[in-house]
Amino acid sequence: MIIKIPFRGLDRTEGTEDAPDKILEALKEIWLSEEGKKPYFDSEEVKVYLSDIDKSLANIEKESENLLKKARERNDRTIFLGGDHSISYATVKAFLKQNPGAGLIIFDSHADLMPTLPSPVHEDWLRSLIEQKILDPSRLRIVGLQNIDEEEKKFADLHKIKTISAKQIFAEGIQEICDSLMETARAWPALYISVDIDVVDPAHAPAVAYPEPGGLSSRELLYFLQRLALLKNFTVADIVEIIPKKDVNGITTKLGAKILSELL
Numbered sequence: 723m724i725i726k727i728p729f730r731g732l733d734r735t736e737g738t739e740d741a742p743d744k745i746l747e748a749l750k751e752i753w754l755s756e757e758g759k760k761p762y763f764d765s766e767e768v769k770v771y772l773s774d775i776d777k778s779l780a781n782i783e784k785e786s787e788n789l790l791k792k793a794r795e796r797n798d799r800t801i802f803l804g805g806d807h808s809i810s811y812a813t814v815k816a817f818l819k820q821n822p823g824a825g826l827i828i829f830d831s832h833a834d835l836m837p838t839l840p841s842p843v844h845e846d847w848l849r850s851l852i853e854q855k856i857l858d859p860s861r862l863r864i865v866g867l868q869n870i871d872e873e874e875k876k877f878a879d880l881h882k883i884k885t886i887s888a889k890q891i892f893a894e895g896i897q898e899i900c901d902s903l904m905e906t907a908r909a910w911p912a913l914y915i916s917v918d919i920d921v922v923d924p925a926h927a928p929a930v931a932y933p934e935p936g937g938l939s940s941r942e943l944l945y946f947l948q949r950l951a952l953l954k955n956f957t958v959a960d961i962v963e964i965i966p967k968k969d970v971n972g973i974t975t976k977l978g979a980k981i982l983s984e985l986l
């Protein structure tokens with residue numbers, strides 16, 4: 723099941739609200755996944771209010787909960803299409819309500835652990851979930867990290883958050899890193915994977931608000947996702963932060979569609 727969430731909380735991520743429809747459009751050009759599966763899906767859309775963060779996040783949480791229940795009854799995987807990363811505040815909350823003790827793997831060049839604002843946005847949503855004791859930081863991995871702020875680093879150290887930088891992936895080897903990630907995730911009762919497209923090098927995914935040169939290649943991200951998607955406890959994912967109007971030749975949107983086809 724694909725759930726479109728055309729929401730962003732900030733002007734900086736303006737345009738991410740166009741991504742769900744553009745990604746689904748690009749998906750039509752992907753005939754088969756690399757495993758040879760045809761992408762079959764139902765799609766739903768969550769109602770959001772672009773001028774009201776709190777109202778939107780509350781509604782995303784409520785509707786996601788209902789849709790996740792429906793997906794579970796049908797034994798379907800659920801993929802949320804953002805929007806900016808703030809949507810994960812609500813979707814992860816809905817997921818954890820149904821799957822207590824579950825874990826979260828985030829692919830992101832940034833940590834999203836900035837000091838919290840009154841309403842969660844794409845740079846503090848993760849810290850909000852931890853401060854509000856919704857997410858247990860021991861069941862969290864941030865992969866592909868490149869650019870972390872000092873304040874974020876303090877918070878990550880304090881809560882012993884395990885991060886795997888892009889540099890580490892290069893130095894230690896993607897296979898080994900992925901092996902240990904799989905081992906960790908396999909032990910969790912359920913797994914949620916969040917993909918911030920800026921984890922990918924801007925040479926491969928230019929349509930983002932904060933490009934970070936030195937990121938993963940498209941193929942490296944696909945390698946991680948294709949392996950993690952083999953885990954039976956992997957049930958929910960999101961793909962966020964694509965800004966179609968900043969794209970070059972539609973490659974970022976198409977990468978989003980490709981990721982989607984590999985995760986379905």
Ligand SMILES: [Mn+2]
Nearest residue numbers: 807830834918
């Ligand atoms: Mn992010």
